[in-house]
Amino acid sequence: MTVTVNGQTQEGCANVLEQLTQMGFDPKRVAVEKNGEIVPRAQYETTPLKEGDKLEVVRFVGGG
Amino acid sequence: MWEAADTPNVTKEQLQGAMDQRFSREIRQRLAEARVGIAGLGGLGSHIAVMLARTGVGTLHLVDFDVVDLTNLNRQQYFLPQLGQEKTHALCQLLRQINPYLTLLPQTVRVTEENAGELFREDPILCEAFDQPEQKAMLVSTVLEQCPNTTVISGSGMAGYGSANDIHSRKAARRLYLCGDETTDLAPFRGLMAPRVSVCAGHQANLAVRLILGEETP
Numbered sequence: 001m002t003v004t005v006n007g008q009t010q011e012g013c014a015n016v017l018e019q020l021t022q023m024g025f026d027p028k029r030v031a032v033e034k035n036g037e038i039v040p041r042a043q044y045e046t047t048p049l050k051e052g053d054k055l056e057v058v059r060f061v062g063g064g
Numbered sequence: 065m066w067e068a069a070d071t072p073n074v075t076k077e078q079l080q081g082a083m084d085q086r087f088s089r090e091i092r093q094r095l096a097e098a099r100v101g102i103a104g105l106g107g108l109g110s111h112i113a114v115m116l117a118r119t120g121v122g123t124l125h126l127v128d129f130d131v132v133d134l135t136n137l138n139r140q141q142y143f144l145p146q147l148g149q150e151k152t153h154a155l156c157q158l159l160r161q162i163n164p165y166l167t168l169l170p171q172t173v174r175v176t177e178e179n180a181g182e183l184f185r186e187d188p189i190l191c192e193a194f195d196q197p198e199q200k201a202m203l204v205s206t207v208l209e210q211c212p213n214t215t216v217i218s219g220s221g222m223a224g225y226g227s228a229n230d231i232h233s234r235k236a237a238r239r240l241y242l243c244g245d246e247t248t249d250l251a252p253f254r255g256l257m258a259p260r261v262s263v264c265a266g267h268q269a270n271l272a273v274r275l276i277l278g279e280e281t282p
Contacts, residue, residue, distance in 0.1 A: 029197040031204045033237040038208040041177070041201075058236045060200040062250035063223040063261070064108045064193050 003053045012051070017044035019055065031058045076165045083120055091277060092120055098276040099123035101187030101214075103175055103203055105130075105151040107256050108219045109193030110141035111265035112272070117159045119273055123167040124159070125187050126152050129174035139258040177202050181210030189275055191268050192218040197249070208239055217271050221245035222264035224254045231260070233267045233282035241282055243267035 003012035005023065013019040016039055020027050032039040033056040039047050049055075083092045098121050102109045105128035113124055128151045132142045146154040152170035159168060175183060175194075184190050184207050194200050197220075204216050221244035222231060230245040244264050248254070271282060 029201050031201055031208065031237070031240065033208075033240075036238055038205060038237070040209050041205045056237050058204070058218075058220075058240065058242060059246070060197040060204070060218070060220045061223075061244075061247060062195060062197045062200075063221070063248070063256050064104055064106055064195045064200070064219050 001049070001051045003049050003051075003055060005055045006057055012049050012053070015045055015049060016047040016055070019049060020044065020057065023057075025057055025059060029060050031060075032056070033058075074164075079163060079165065095120045095273070095276060096122040098189070099125065099187060100272050100276075101125040101127065101184050101190040102193055103127050103184065103190060104193035104195065105140075105155050106136065106193060106195055107139040107258070107261035108222070108265045108268065109191065110151070110155055111262050112191050112193060112269045113155055113159060114141050114162065115266065115269040116272060117162045117166055119269070120163065121166075121272070121276070123169065125169040125171070125184075126155060127171045127173060127175060127183060128152055129172060139256050139261050175199075175203060177206055180206040184214060185211045187211075187214055189272050190214050190216050191272060192216055193265075193268070195250075204240060208237070215239045215241070215275060217241045217243065217268045217275075219243050219264050219268055221248045222261050223248045223250050223256055225257055225260060228260060228263045231263050231267060233271055235280075235282055241271050243271065 001012040002009050013022050035054050100121055102113055130151050132146045132149050132154050142154050150172050152172045156168050156170050192203050204218050233243045236242040
């Protein structure tokens with residue numbers, strides 16, 4: 001199963017949380033859009049991924 | 065700092081007339097009717113607020129829980145006589161000296177996952193200007209989830225004194241724009257300096273103006 005993360009094809013994980021962890025993102029420092037809809041922070045683990053899903057993962061760094 | 069008596073009496077019409085010498089009346093009116101929220105009034109937020117006030121954005125919703133501290137003065141729009149004052153209060157004082165006819169909505173409150181949706185629901189445009197990456201992520205996610213009519217302009221990556229040219233604006237998601245270099249994190253002895261944080265604030269403020277005036281490309 002493959003998914004697209006930030007425009008790149010990736011081996012897909014079972015859910016959003018696994019995909020983030022697998023790719024080295026800190027789930028507390030990102031915002032995630034799946035197929036154009038924001039994924040609520042509490043639902044990363046319960047949001048399943050399927051073939052062809054598109055994720056946008058926006059990573060935040062400190063300072064402001 | 066400045067007493068009211070030092071401020072010359074300038075009417076709203078005089079200020080508007082001065083703006084109309086630079087841009088059309090229609091642009092001035094669209095800006096005056098606009099409302100922008102700013103979450104965090106530090107290095108990013110205080111500069112964004114000053115720039116939007118000068119530009120004539122009619123309503124500014126200013127949210128921060130903190131007070132002005134000596135460590136803020138290397139990069140934030142505050143002054144020595146304001147040490148210890150709430151940032152919302154200190155900033156409103158300054159903005160009223162730029163344009164006394166703006167509507168300012170200050171709220172001294174700590175933004176959490178529980179209150180963020182409620183706080184910013186009425187802001188069509190929200191500039192995220194927090195310091196900590198976890199707080200940035202929390203605010204952006206929560207607002208995009210709970211505020212369907214809000215577009216967020218977030219600042220990410222402006223620490224240090226790296227090239228100003230690395231700071232950019234891009235559309236990162238359907239209602240999310242990102243400004244910054246997206247990589248330079250805070251680190252020991254790599255804090256924030258006024259020039260680079262101002263560059264990033266300028267990106268955010270310019271994007272807010274662009275969105276108000278109907279331009280959707282970053």
